Amino acid sequence: MNSFERMAPDQIARLSLAITATAEVLGQTITSEAAEMMAGDLADYPVEAVSGALKACRRELTGKLTLAAVLQRVQAADGRPGKDEAWSIALTAGDESETVVMTAEIRQAMVAAQPILSRRDVVGARMAFNSAYERLxxxxxxxxxPTTWSVSLGLDPARRVTAIESAVRMQLITLQAGTQYLADLRIAPITTDGQAIAGLITGSTAEPSPHLREKLAEVRQIVDAAKARQKREQLKKAQADRVDTYLRKRKFRAAIAAAQRKEASHG
Known part of the structure; x- marks a missing residue:
């Protein structure tokens, strides 16, 4: 069953206009009925994802706009890893010391591969995993x-906080979820060093040992650098989006005007 909220009628109507305009930009004319049908088929997906897919079509397509082309781009942007990356994540999860963040499909595909992997047949296990993963x-x-991510906790407390912080920063899980993973009684740190590690996420303070203090400083430097880089990328993306929005609106108005002129000439 679809886990997204279906678009409202007014959103579907606007999507139909956007599809018509995108087709015009690509040098194609489609009927309003066809545009409405495509909009209805795409209405089960998030508005942002469909809008991004149409933008990608305007930039990338050299032929006609099709439902398949839009769906391909909508689905490719859903955040699910490719099969090679997914297999790498699955293998990492086999190390009990590692904390791994994985999708529901990776977790399920691991079930198919595990019996073969236990026989040390890595090639066969990968084939079974890939087949199951692509099907799922x-x-x-x-x-x-929608893509759902969950955390598989490892035994190493330092690797837990590194993996969870990374997952929060990449927006795979929420900050609240990341905090909860560390605050949960099942993994509550019982040593001072453990509390200091958890404090990276939770904000709580504890005095670590000199050795761990040095390691935490290195982790904070990495985290701060990553946050600064993410902020720069967000600013760059915001500027690019503003430019794209301006150009898209201009093309949209031009396409509508052309469609109106065409209708007038046939009237």
Whole structure:
């Protein structure tokens, strides 16, 4: 069942106009009925994802605009890893000391691969994993299911906080979820060093040992640098989006004007 909220009628109507305008930009004319039908088929996906897919189509397509082309770009932007990256994540999860953040499809595909992997047949396990993973991803995308990430906790407390902080920074899980993973009684740190490590996420303070203090300083430097880089990228993206929005609106108005002139000439 679709886990996204279906677009409202007014959103579908605007999407239909955007589809018509995108087709015009690509040198194609489609009927309002066809545009409305495409909009209805795309209405089960998030507005932002569909808008981004149409933008990608305007930039990338050299032929006609099709529903398949839009869907391909909508689904490719859902955040699910490719099969090679997914297999790498699955292998990492086999190390009990590692904390791994994975999607529901990776977790399920691991079930198919684990019996083969336990026989030390890595090649066979990878084939089984890839087959199951691609099938699961295709089914999830066909049902417009959003990508869900969860944390598989490892035994190493330092690696826990590094993996969870990274997942929060990449917006795979929320800050609240990351804090909860560390605050949960099942993984509550019982040593001073453990409390200091958890404090990186929770904001609590504890005096670490000199050795750990040096390591935490290195981690904070990495985190601060990553946050600064992310901020620069966000500013750059915001500026690019403003330019793209201006150009898209101008093309949209031009396409509508052209469509109106065409209708007038045939009137």
């Amino acid at each position: 991803v295709s089914a999830a995308r066909a049902e417009a299911k």
